[in-house]
Amino acid sequence: MNRSLLLAGGALAALAAVLLRMAAGPPGLGWTLAAWALFAAALWLVRKVPERRLGTLVVAGGIVLAATGLAAPPSSSTDSFRYAWDGRVQAAGISPYDFPPADPALERLRDDWLFPAACGAPALWSLPGGGCTRINRPAEPTIYPPVAQGYFLLVHWLSPEGSRHKALQVGGWAMAVLTLAALCRFAGARRAAYWAWCPAVPIEAVNNAHVDMLGVLLVVAAFAAVRAGRARGALLGAAVAAKLLPATALPGALSGVLAHGVAWRRVLVTVVPAVLVAALSYVPYVLASGAAVVGYLPGYIAEERYDGAGHGNRYGVLRLLLPDSWAPYAAIALLGLVVLLVLRHGDADRPWQGALLVSGSLLLLFTPGYSWYALLVVALTALDGRVEWLGVALAAAVAYTAGPAAPGSLGTPFYAAAALAVLIGWAVRRSHAVEVRP
Template identity: 40%
Template sequence: MVAVQRPSSSLRRPAVGGPARASLRGLPLAIGGLVSVVGSTAVIATASAAWWPNLVLVAAMLLLGGIAWMITRRPAGPRAVLGILAFAAVCQVPGLTLAPITSTDAYRYVWDGRVQLSGTSPYSHVPLDDALARLRDPILFPGLSPADRSGVTGPPRIPHDPAALTALSADDPRTRINRPRVPTIYPPVAQAYFTAVAFLTPWSAGTFGLQLAAAALAVGVTALLATELRRRNRDPRWAVLWGWSPIVALEAGSAAHIDVLAAALLVAAVITAARRAPVITGLLLGAAASVKLLPLLLLPAFTAVRRHGLTTPLVAVGTFVASYVPYVLAVGTLVVGFLPGYLGQEGFSDGSSRSAILGLVLPPMARQLVTAVLAIALALLAIRLHGRQPIAVTCCWLYGAALLLTTPTYPWYGVPLIALAVLAGRAEWLAVPVASYLAYASFGHELRQGLIHLTAALTVITAISLRHRSGLRRGPVPRAGGSAAGMIPPS
């Protein structure tokens, strides 16, 4: 059967009704943007309850998928991308009007930046340290003035005993900063970001500077995605799955999580990789890893067993290591901060609070072994598929599979996956970050958490199976360099 190509929009018969009918083309976009804004506001406004915000979040994400499908059924007008960006900015506004909701991490970000501006290292001093009393203010320390003494001095020794570790990392009612008795865990590029924002933000603004910066980053990623989708002959309006996402609204303008910065760097790395710029790609990937360690898991996607196939991963690792050098020279081994304690507390050392899906059928130690074997197998598969499918697709399933295998406690870890799913055209992976929020609301209920993550995994597997069967019926698909390879079908 010979495929019939649809005529381009410039050759179509003029629409009946002239300008009046043409103006209606923007109606789905306007309605979709309004619903997304209302949905994001509802999620933020109901966040005081335990389950309601998560149920609203699921409904909002399902509605967002329908909106994306609806607005891409019509030809894109010349101002479509501008409309998407405008509504993406408006979606961030509700979060900017309130203090962070999903976590208190932003207060730690503010503190780390302030400490560095004072000429001290957040790796060698803890927030309650009396040596830094002059840096306290009523927003970060509502119960502790600069004249008060906390009794804490110097960096602590991180214990191995779980009970002692829990006691050391407990919150303190005198400050909004979480884990105020331990040093920071955040890598150097994240620290540079905190410092830059702190330099531009007065103390009286609290976390607002970081919230505004994260909101701007989220809108910037929307523009980056839309531009790249258009370059690949994709409908740029699919970028709404990121820009209008209530999850992005929660974790950018509201919580100011640095995962948004990691997402921006990862998207840029994938784009430059597709344009065959291995050194720049490595620099971006290494910078992303120095914001949040998870991007290191994507190194296999950028690795090929051939000449120059190791350029990107080597540059990425070199960039990551080099970012630590100034801090190592300043504080020595203290540069690791609380990272070992954090990994132990979060269950990476014994597998007790990770791998919720495998936890449905396996004990902790066996869970760890199976997770390691599966992770290695996925890494080898990613290396083998290099050049055979778009790198965005490989990064998407590799990152998503890592989240399903380890099932992190904190749902904002999945924010970069949203951007990768849009870029790869694999919308089914959005089920993973959504499931993470439901599991977050079920903290302490391991069976329920495992079933929630399992549902997300089955959703992804089902979608992949259906796509594979559809591909078999259609015949061969374009190679990785093709304009539509691995992408959601254009409208």
């Protein structure tokens, strides 16, 4: 066997051991950096290995690494507890948007897993009037959109009695492997390794079972499994209705529509199915809950300091360059410019390239402190091959494990370094394109 493959296999074995330790969590900054260093080492070791010899290592490594997330309960996020609760509430015939978990009207649905009798653990949330729960923000209604809610209900129906968090983790693992299969078939083993071996996948998609994985799978299916047209638009609409962040992939699907006037047919066959699928997914919940289907979204925007009332740990890179009060407006303006560039100059034959530019730029401009938001960037990087964008996912991981991504914390310099890496990558590729131009 090729020596590089053996060394890469050793790096992946070490990565698996680190991931198992992280799953037992919560993962600290040292373990996070170690995992990413081993990931980078494995990619470096196979850089000259012929692609035809990489397939087995990429697929087997991806399956095994993703499975490390199944080894323990969620290590650093309580979001999946809300997913399980939303599924249970819907199975009882109640809209998850109507009542928060703390509402006495849902008391009959509580059990000792999500509402333990002993309230001494620090990860538990207090209930108004006494008691505690594993569900975060128990006094607030759900924030998750309807396709996500359908997934939560499906997992609840399929879950054996007493499976608790495990069914959602298995669902995350299955979706991660399906995404890997699609990437291998469409982008090849070398690029698929960016997804298969990335530490964010076993930790966030599987161990913490974030529903972002559903949105990622739908986006990858939209770009890799179908051609431009109604099917792609429908899949992107479903992705947006699973987690709003995949809306950043829509400009990519419309790459170049402004190049020679507006390509109205492509706009219509993409946007109309996307809007219809997203809108139709809301219909049963709107009929049941009315305007309450917005859930906790307005409260979340205010809580995360995206509402202009204060900046908190957001806009970290821009705040290094601009006055704090300018940062939100600069972020919106720059993101709008990126979208316009994709619509005007994007490559219609490589729509994932524009989607990566928009989704990655969003994270660099707004510097969220949640590492699972970067799962979409990792998948799009695998589709496109511009490895420098993986720095955005690393920055998000550091921001989450080290603390808020604000000036003075490690999150901000890592996001700044990721932005610099992206700019350098762009400059190098542009220079190379000029040199080879006849």
